[in-house]
Amino acid sequence: MSPMPTVGLTYDMRAPAFGTPAPQLYRAAIEQCRWADSRGFDSVTLSEHHASDDGYLPSPIVLGAAIGGATERMLIRLQVVLLPLYDPLRLAEDLAVLDLSCTGRLRLTVGAGYRPEEYAAFGQDMRHRPSLMERGIEVLKRAWTGEEFDYEGRRVRVLPRPAQHPRPRIALGGASPAAARRAARIADDFQPLGARLYEIYLETLDELGKPHPPTGRLDNGPQFVHVSRDPERAWAQIAPHALHESNSYSRWAAGARGGVYAAADDAEQLRTSGRYLVLDPDEAVELAMARGTLTVKPLMGGLDPDVGWESVQLVADEVLPRLTIQTTGAADHGDQHS
Numbered sequence: 001m002s003p004m005p006t007v008g009l010t011y012d013m014r015a016p017a018f019g020t021p022a023p024q025l026y027r028a029a030i031e032q033c034r035w036a037d038s039r040g041f042d043s044v045t046l047s048e049h050h051a052s053d054d055g056y057l058p059s060p061i062v063l064g065a066a067i068g069g070a071t072e073r074m075l076i077r078l079q080v081v082l083l084p085l086y087d088p089l090r091l092a093e094d095l096a097v098l099d100l101s102c103t104g105r106l107r108l109t110v111g112a113g114y115r116p117e118e119y120a121a122f123g124q125d126m127r128h129r130p131s132l133m134e135r136g137i138e139v140l141k142r143a144w145t146g147e148e149f150d151y152e153g154r155r156v157r158v159l160p161r162p163a164q165h166p167r168p169r170i171a172l173g174g175a176s177p178a179a180a181r182r183a184a185r186i187a188d189d190f191q192p193l194g195a196r197l198y199e200i201y202l203e204t205l206d207e208l209g210k211p212h213p214p215t216g217r218l219d220n221g222p223q224f225v226h227v228s229r230d231p232e233r234a235w236a237q238i239a240p241h242a243l244h245e246s247n248s249y250s251r252w253a254a255g256a257r258g259g260v261y262a263a264a265d266d267a268e269q270l271r272t273s274g275r276y277l278v279l280d281p282d283e284a285v286e287l288a289m290a291r292g293t294l295t296v297k298p299l300m301g302g303l304d305p306d307v308g309w310e311s312v313q314l315v316a317d318e319v320l321p322r323l324t325i326q327t328t329g330a331a332d333h334g335d336q337h338s
Contacts, residue, residue, distance in 0.1 A: 009297070
């Protein structure tokens with residue numbers, strides 16, 4: 001019997017001028033999470049970027065707290081928090097409060113980022129990313145003990161502690177062998193942009209005599225999945241938003257290692273790349289069973305929330321029940337008729 005695939009939502013809150021205004025997107029994100037939580041979705045993932053022309057989500061902790069207050073069981077995945085851009089002591093406080101407010105549902109991935117504009121906006125030097133990352137993770141670990149410790153020449157203490165004990169796990173995201181080795185040394189897990197990097201991570205854990213994490217590596221599937229009874233109609237609505245997102249990421253990642261986005265000249269080229277999938281419910285079930293996970297991004301690129309709701313509701317009504325049957329119900333059915 002196969003394990004039940006996980007089903008989740010993800011948001012980055014891009015609001016380009018041609019799309020839905022930001023206030024409507026933020027309200028829709030919270031309402032979609034509230035509803036999806038009641039229907040059995042497993043998690044919501046929130047990402048982070050700064051200095052973006054389309055208002056890409058800069059404060060996933062704030063939105064995570066709002067979603068946490070509107071939900072009861074979904075995991076709140078921050079993926080990734082750009083740790084070098086924060087005062088790590090203040091970050092430790094904010095994440096502790098978030099974990100308390102959502103009763104231990106925080107799941108944290110930190111990363112260094114790759115955009116010079118972000119570092120310039122915060123007065124940071126990108127060359128210091130490795131040292132800032134190492135310092136930041138060390139501060140989070142020490143802060144969440146609830147004990148006093150030395151920080152920049154003074155004694156400090158962070159209270160309250162997070163809900164999770166001894167602390168929330170810290171995963172490190174990265175796109176280089178150095179990041180893989182750093183994750184093995186100082187983090188609890190690694191979420192890379194390639195299978196070979198995860199192998200380097202596991203090899204380094206073995207060299208250090210550390211156990212492998214229980215979670216498995218980051219899923220590197222399609223960047224976007226939408227579920228519709230009429231995929232052709234839905235793709236026509238989605239295409240401008242998909243082009244905006246993909247080409248924005250491509251411009252940002254120019255010259256960066258491990259990028260998964262490439263510029264597309266038109267919607268058809270982007271669709272044939274396989275990175276943006278618009279599927280009917282049958283195809284969505286097949287994808288979820290094959291990959292062990294299904295994540296939909298209902299407001300991608302400022303998409304009309306009504307279009308996003310179609311996807312979320314179809315997953316709840318026609319995908320989740322069939323996943324349950326295929327992973328658990330089939331065995332029960334066989335027992336009844338044996």
